[in-house]
Amino acid sequence: MMNNTIPDVDYYAALADLLFPFAKSGADIEAVYPPRGLPDGAYVTRLGPSPTGFVHLGNLFMATVNRRLAVQSGGVFFLRIEDTDRKREVDGAVESLLSSLAYFGVGFAEGAAADGEKGDYGPYRQSERREIYHAFVRGLVASGLAYPCFLSEDQITAIRAEQEARKELPGIYGKYAEWRDADIALIGEYLAKEMPFVIRLNADACTVQGSGETVTIIDGIRGEITFPRNILDVVILKQDGLPTYHFAHTIDDHLMRTTHVVRGEEWLSSLPIHIALFEALDFTPPTYCHTALLMKVDDGVKRKLSKRLDPELSLSYYIAEGYHPKAVEEYLLTILNSNYEEWRLSNPGADNTEFTLTTEKMGASGILVDLDKLRDVSRDTLAGITAKELADFMIDWVSRERPDALPVLTKDRAILEAALDIGRSGEKPRKDLEYAAQIFEHISYFFDEYFQIKDPLPEHVGAEDARTLLEGYHGVYDQSDGREIWFGKIRALAEENGYAARPKDYKKNPELYKGHVGDVSAVIRLALTGRLEAPDIWEIQQILGEVRTRGRLRAFERV
RNA sequence: GGCCCUAUGGUCAAGCGGUCAAGACGUAGCCCUCUCACGGCUGAAUCUCGGGUUCGAUUCCCGGUAGGGUCACCA
Numbered sequence: 001m002m003n004n005t006i007p008d009v010d011y012y013a014a015l016a017d018l019l020f021p022f023a024k025s026g027a028d029i030e031a032v033y034p035p036r037g038l039p040d041g042a043y044v045t046r047l048g049p050s051p052t053g054f055v056h057l058g059n060l061f062m063a064t065v066n067r068r069l070a071v072q073s074g075g076v077f078f079l080r081i082e083d084t085d086r087k088r089e090v091d092g093a094v095e096s097l098l099s100s101l102a103y104f105g106v107g108f109a110e111g112a113a114a115d116g117e118k119g120d121y122g123p124y125r126q127s128e129r130r131e132i133y134h135a136f137v138r139g140l141v142a143s144g145l146a147y148p149c150f151l152s153e154d155q156i157t158a159i160r161a162e163q164e165a166r167k168e169l170p171g172i173y174g175k176y177a178e179w180r181d182a183d184i185a186l187i188g189e190y191l192a193k194e195m196p197f198v199i200r201l202n203a204d205a206c207t208v209q210g211s212g213e214t215v216t217i218i219d220g221i222r223g224e225i226t227f228p229r230n231i232l233d234v235v236i237l238k239q240d241g242l243p244t245y246h247f248a249h250t251i252d253d254h255l256m257r258t259t260h261v262v263r264g265e266e267w268l269s270s271l272p273i274h275i276a277l278f279e280a281l282d283f284t285p286p287t288y289c290h291t292a293l294l295m296k297v298d299d300g301v302k303r304k305l306s307k308r309l310d311p312e313l314s315l316s317y318y319i320a321e322g323y324h325p326k327a328v329e330e331y332l333l334t335i336l337n338s339n340y341e342e343w344r345l346s347n348p349g350a351d352n353t354e355f356t357l358t359t360e361k362m363g364a365s366g367i368l369v370d371l372d373k374l375r376d377v378s379r380d381t382l383a384g385i386t387a388k389e390l391a392d393f394m395i396d397w398v399s400r401e402r403p404d405a406l407p408v409l410t411k412d413r414a415i416l417e418a419a420l421d422i423g424r425s426g427e428k429p430r431k432d433l434e435y436a437a438q439i440f441e442h443i444s445y446f447f448d449e450y451f452q453i454k455d456p457l458p459e460h461v462g463a464e465d466a467r468t469l470l471e472g473y474h475g476v477y478d479q480s481d482g483r484e485i486w487f488g489k490i491r492a493l494a495e496e497n498g499y500a501a502r503p504k505d506y507k508k509n510p511e512l513y514k515g516h517v518g519d520v521s522a523v524i525r526l527a528l529t530g531r532l533e534a535p536d537i538w539e540i541q542q543i544l545g546e547v548r549t550r551g552r553l554r555a556f557e558r559v
Numbered sequence: 560g561g562c563c564c565u566a567u568g569g570u571c572a573a574g575c576g577g578u579c580a581a582g583a584c585g586u587a588g589c590c591c592u593c594u595c596a597c598g599g600c601u602g603a604a605u606c607u608c609g610g611g612u613u614c615g616a617u618u619c620c621c622g623g624u625a626g627g628g629u630c631a632c633c634a
Contacts (some may be wrong), residue, residue, distance in 0.1 A: 050634050085633055153632085169561065170630070198632055227563060238632040245634050269563055269629035290564080293628075303627075334583080338572055341583055363572080365565045366627060373571065373584045383597090428597045458594085490593070503593075521593040533595040 007144065007181045014184060016142035018191065019199075023138040024131065026281075033121055033255045042075035044259045046111070048249075050082045051093030055100040055315040057369065058264065058294050063106045064332045065291065066262050068357045075259070079111030080252060081125040084242045100315040104325045121256040126248050133243045136251055136281060137199050137236060145205050145280045146236060148197045149179040150190050172233045173203060180204075180233070199237035201273075203230055206280045215275050220260065220289035220359035230272035246270060250277040253286055262289040262359070289359045295366040313369065322397040322436020326385070327378035334377060337361040349384065379431040387421035390433070394420070397436035405440070408449045418543040419443040422535045430535065445529040446543060453556075455532040458522040460499075460515030466523050467557055469497055473524055474553045479546035483538045494520040527556035 036044060045066035049059055070077035083089055095114050101107070110119035117124045140146035151159075151172065163170045180202055190197070207229060216226040236247035243251070253261060268290045278285040295303060296313065318328060333340045333352060343355050382390065391413065398409050409416055420443065423430035433439050444450035457466055476489045491501040494517040500506035506516035525537055528549065534540065541549045 048634085052634085082634060088633065156632090167560075196632095222564075225563080232630090235632050240632080242632090244632070248634095264628090265564065266628055267634095271563085292565085295627080335571060341571085342573085342581095345583085363565095368570060370570050370584070376584055379596095423596075426597095430596050432596045487593075494593090516593080518593045525594065531595090535595070537593080 011181075011184060012142050012144045015147070015187065016138050018184070018188060019141055019148060020134055020138040024135040026136050026139045029132050029135050029255070033257070036076065036257045038075060041073055042259075043069045043073045044076045044078075044257050045070045045262060046078050046080050046253070046256065046258055047108075048080045048082045048252075048263075049097055050085065050088065051090060051097065052088050053090030053093040053096060055097050057313050057315060057318070059097070060101065060104055060106070060315055060328070061294060061332055061336075062262065062264070062291070063101055064329065065336060065357065065362075066260075067106060068353075069260060069262065069359070072353070072356055076110055077108065078119060078121070078256065079108040079113075079124060080256070081112045081127075082245065082248065083125055083127045084238075084245065084248055086127075086240070086242075100319065103319055104315070104328055126252065127242065129248075129252070130241060132255070133237065133247065133251055134241070137243075137247075140201070140236075140280060141199070144181075144202065146199050146201050147180055147182070148187060148191075149177075149200045149233070149235075150187075150195055150197045151179065169231075172200060173231050177202070177233045196239045198235045198239055200233040201236050201276065201280065203233050203276065206230075206276050215272060217271065217275065217285075217288060220262070220287050221362045222290060222364050225268070225271070227272050230276040232273070234273050236277070246273045246277060250274060250281060250283065254278075254281070254283040258286050260289060260359075261286045262291060265290045265293050265364075289362075290364075292363050293366050295368050320401055320437075322393075322401065322439070323374070323378060324382060324385070324393060324435070327374070327381040327435075330381050331374045331377045333357070334373070335363075335367050338363065375434045378434045382433040383424065383429050383431045387417045387424065390420045390439075391417045394436060394439060398440065401436070402440065405450075408447050415446055415543060416443075419446045422539050422543070445531070445534070446540075448548070451530055451552075453526065453530040455526060455530070457526065458515070458519050458532060460519045461523055465497065465514070469493065469520055469523050470527055470553055470557050472496065473520075474550070474557070477549070477553070479541065479549065486538050490521055490524070491517055524553075528552050 038044070047059070047063045047066055049055075067077045069075075081094055094112060098114055110121070110124075111117060112124040123129050137146060141148075149172070156172070159172070159176050160170050163176070177200070179200075214226050214228055216224055219225050234246060235244050237243055249261075252258075271288065275285060294313075330344070330352065333355070334344075337355075337357055339361055340355060340357075344350075344352075347354065385393075394416065395406070395410060398405050420433070420439070433442065457463065461469070472493050473490070476493065478486075481489070495501045497520070498514045499520050500513040500516035503516045503518055506513050521537060522532055525534055526532060528534075528537060528540055528544065544552070
C-alpha cells in the first residue's frame, strides 16, 4: 500500500495543498509579528500555564523568576494560556489563575487577561491561534518535514506492544512510521472518507546534514547539556487541529519573540524535540533555563510536587492561611538565588527589586519546600510592615476567610492596630507574627468575643493563691501607672504573698518562697489574656483600657 | 528499562585546586528576662563511593551508587 519511490518536491507541494488548501504562509504570519524594538539585553519571558484550575506554588515560582528577569532588564513578561487540551480545561481557570497570582503581586503588562487580552503579539490563548499553527504546519509538510498520519489508537497500541516485547524504544519512528511519504492517492482517499489523522514531524528528514548524532545547548542555569538527537516522529498537530505543546511552544515563543524560556526541569527531556522543531522551522531557539523542581518529602522520599497529591501546596493554601504576599515573595527569592539571603541581611530595609536575580545563581537540584523557613522569613518580613498596613491585611483576610469575625475586628480600628503593634518598636522588635490565621489567633484575646481562658494556672500558684493575688493586684492596679511603677507594684505584691520579688532570689533559695514574680505576673497574664504566654502585660492593659482590664480581673477572681 | 538532570549537615546552600569547609532555617544548651517573642553566645550536624589528573582534590575527568525527571493525539 505504500509508495516506495522517493517523493519529490511536487509530491510535498501537492500534499500541503491537499491538507491545508486555505492556510496562509508562514511569511504572511511572520509579517504580523515583527521583532520587538527592545534594547539589547532585555529579556522577553512568559508564563505559560494550562488552565486546569489548579494554581500551584510552582506557577508562582515560575512567574516570579520570569517576571523579575524581564522587569529588571527592561524587557517584557507576558501571559500565554496553553489551552490546547480541551479535555483538561476548567471553567474560570484563567480568572482564578489571574486572581491567585494577583494576590501575590504578580500582574501582566501583556498577554491574556480576565477580559480579553492586551499586547501586539496575540492571540495569547493557544486555542485561538489555529490559523497560525496551520500556516507553519503547511510549510513543514510542503518541505517534507511533516506528514499526515492515519494510525489509529489501536494500531499505535499494537506497535507499542511489539516494541515493548522487543525492548525497543516505544513510539512512532523509523520503520514504524508507516505514513511517511505514503501514496498521495491513498491519503486523498482517506481524507475524502474523513478519516481522523494527526500531523507528525518527520524526524529523519529533520536531521541536519553533518551535524552528528547529538545536540549540545547551553542552558542558562545548567550550562552545557548534550543529548541524542530526536528520532521520534512526534505529533505536532492533533486530530482536533490544535497543536501539541511542543509545536505550540516553538511557534509561539518564536512569534512572540521570547528571548528566555524559563521552565521546570521536567521539560529537559523534551528539549531534543524542541530543538528539532526550531531547526525544521528555521527559527532561532530562545535561551533555555531549566529550573530545579519544587519537591516534597513523602514517607522519607523526595519527589516532585504534584497537583493531585499535594493540595496543601496549591496557592490557595497560602492564601487561605493568610501568608503575606511579600513574605512568600521573599521566601521564593531565597530559594531562587542563593545569594539573596545574604543580600537581604545587609540590606534589611531595601526594596527587593534592588536585588538582581541571575540565572547563573539558580540551583539545579530539587528544592524541598520548607514551611519552617517560610515562617521564619515571614516573621522578618512582617516585622518590617507597619501596623496600619497589617491591619488592612488582616481585615482583608478576615473578610475572605472568616467573614463572621469581620464585625469584631473592624469594630475598633485603634485596638486592632495597637494589638498588631505590640512590642514592635525599639531596638529589638518582636517577631512573632507569621501569617493571618496565626496572627488572628495570636491577638484574639483583645476581642471579648474570642477571649477565653486557655491555659491552666501556673505550677506554683494554687487556686486560693491566685484569688488572693488577683484581689491584691486589683487593689493596687492603676491604669495611669507607668511601666516602672506598675512593675514595682507587682514585685511588692509578690513579696507580700510569699513569692520572691526577683527570680534570682528564688533560684538561690527556692525553699524560702512559693515561687517568684514570674508566677504572680503569670496569674495576671492568665486573667487578662487567657494564656500564660503573651507580650508585656502593661502594654496589654494600655490597649485593653481600664474598664476591660478590671472586668477581666474580676471575672477571673470569680472562677 | 532507555535518555537526561542532580549529588556539601535534617532543610536552603557558600565554595569555583591549598579554607580550622561560610551563612540562614531547624535543633540542643546558656545568657538577657515577669511568661512568650526578640536579641546575644555556644554546641551537635555536611563534602555519596571508587578510580584517575595533580605536589595537593569538596572543587577537574571517568565509572559505580543514590535521588529526581521524562518516555501521550497532557502540558
